Amino acid sequence: MKKYYIIIVFLIVSNVFSQNKKYDTILFKNIQIDGHEVLFKYKNIRQLEKYFGTLTKKEKFSEYEKEKLLTIQTKDAFKYSNAEVSLAIIRDYAFVYYFNFDVSKKKLLLSHNGKKIILSGSFKLSQFKTIFPNSYKNASGLPIIPFDRAAGVSLVIKDKNKKSYLNLAFYDGNLSSVIFSNNLINMRD
Numbered sequence: 001m002k003k004y005y006i007i008i009v010f011l012i013v014s015n016v017f018s019q020n021k022k023y024d025t026i027l028f029k030n031i032q033i034d035g036h037e038v039l040f041k042y043k044n045i046r047q048l049e050k051y052f053g054t055l056t057k058k059e060k061f062s063e064y065e066k067e068k069l070l071t072i073q074t075k076d077a078f079k080y081s082n083a084e085v086s087l088a089i090i091r092d093y094a095f096v097y098y099f100n101f102d103v104s105k106k107k108l109l110l111s112h113n114g115k116k117i118i119l120s121g122s123f124k125l126s127q128f129k130t131i132f133p134n135s136y137k138n139a140s141g142l143p144i145i146p147f148d149r150a151a152g153v154s155l156v157i158k159d160k161n162k163k164s165y166l167n168l169a170f171y172d173g174n175l176s177s178v179i180f181s182n183n184l185i186n187m188r189d
Contacts, residue, residue: 024132026166028159030111038180039095048080048087048094055080055087097180108178119168123175125151128168140186148173154184 031038042048049055058079077090086098101121108119129136139153155166167185169176
């Protein structure tokens with residue numbers, strides 16, 4: 001009977017350690033879009049439209065979406081979006097939480113281990129694998145589609161003592177979109 005207890009404890013402990021996935025980490029302050037901060041102050045919506053194009057105001061955030069934003073309280077936030085970008089507007093702050101590289105010519109700039117990494121529509125999944133090997137090990141795909149055709153990978157973002165994720169979607173080997181969230185988003189989500 002004692003042998004069975006030892007085996008059960010061993011299986012539980014090994015299962016706990018196998019679920020401890022490692023991701024590459026980036027500081028929130030080291031993320032920019034074409035040299036602009038992802039969370040920034042603005043004076044009016046016209047300034048945003050000069051940079052991002054015409055934005056359409058959407059309804060307030062749903063309960064599901066409220067959990068998806070980085071360090072921002074979305075209780076009083078509004079969504080503004082177009083085909084290129086989605087923003088959360090809170091008082092006089094704007095936060096870019098979704099970015100579509102299929103439509104946009106802009107670039108997302110990351111600083112990681114002293115290197116500047118430029119994410120754009122031409123950024124390849126193979127480049128991601130080289131730069132962020134820990135996160136690549138936890139990449140997700142779709143059941144029937146080959147991994148090189150559709151893949152989702154995530155990076156951990158740290159902002160002071162808060163943790164969230166930068167989720168990246170790759171289609172046909174190229175970066176398609178990114179979304180900031182408090183939850184890890186799987187490709188099947």
